[in-house]
Amino acid sequence: EDQVTQSPEALRLQEGESSSLNCSYTVSGLRGLxxxxQDPGxxxxxxxxxxxxxxxxEKERLKATLTKKESFLHITAPKPEDSATYLCATRGQGAQKLVFGQGTRLTINP
Amino acid sequence: GAGVSQTPSNKVTEKGKYVELRCDPISGHTALYWYRQSLGQGPEFLIYFQGTGAADDSGLPNDRFFAVRPEGSVSTLKIQRTERGDSAVYLCASSFFGGHSSYNEQFFGPGTRLTVL
Known part of the structure; x- marks a missing residue:
């Protein structure tokens, strides 16, 4: 069974403080990570x-990378508007559904 | 263009009642998906349509849940004899093509928050 685990569950950073979010996965025949x-509501x-x-x-302050077992979402010099929950999901071979992790709730303090 | 839309945005019902949740996908998208998201969790897959047919309904929790997409566009998720445990946000997503060899992204609507009292 495909599994996705994200860490940490929550992360608080100061504005400008770079960090990374982790997504570990096991999937049969990865067809996309x-x-x-997700913003509240x-x-x-x-x-x-x-x-x-x-x-x-890469997209603005975000960069996503992928290895055979995990993905990282790097956030560089974050701003308060980057505060949100970040979700990781995988799609396996022969399937269309996405399997999601529980998310990382990111808060950027000004 | 317009994104995925879902109605209603909020639905409060009583235990045992029947509810219908509607999803309008992005125009031209042939694949449509329903997910359910509980508080603090990631979305969980319910069902996937390719055109009018349900290609994968393995995520439906039991036979109280049913979904249709009669004309290959709008979809309705139907829940019979609702239970308090059905309370969640129901998300709909669509993608351009759902073939096994494609790497299509799924675009989500805002969700319907269902509360069963």
């Missing part, structure tokens, strides 16, 4: 898809 951002907002180990993608 997805990162989403809203649906998940798509950020990145990574397909193979070694791949990296």
């Amino acid at each position: 997805f990162w989403y951002r 809203k649906g998940p907002e798509f950020l990145f898809t990574l397909y193979s180990a070694g791949e990296e993608k």
Whole structure:
């Protein structure tokens, strides 16, 4: 059974303090590792898809990386508006459903 | 263009009642998904439609849950004899194509918050 585990559950940073969020996964035949951002009371907002180990993608202050067992979401010099829950999900071979982790709740203090 | 829309945004019902939740996917998206999200958790898969047919309903928790997509666009999630444990946010997502060889991203709606009293 596919499993996704995110750590830490919650993270508080000061504005400008860079850090990384972790997503560990086990999946049969990875067909995509997805990162989403979710604000309170809203649906998940798509950020990145990574397909193979070694791949990296960037968007503003965020960079996602992928290995065969985990993915990292690096946040550089974060701002208060980056505060949100970040969700990681995998899609396995032969499946369309996404399997999500429980999320990391990120708070950036000004 | 417009994103995925869901109605109602909030639904409060009593235990034992029947509810319907509606999802309008992004125009042109052939694949549609329902997920359920409990407080503090990630979304959990319920069902996936490719066109009008349910291609994977392995996530439906029991036979009180049913979903339809009669014309391949709008979908309705139906819950019979609601229980307090059904309280959650029900999310709908759509993607351009749901084929096994595609790497399509799923775009989510805002969700319907269901509360069963």
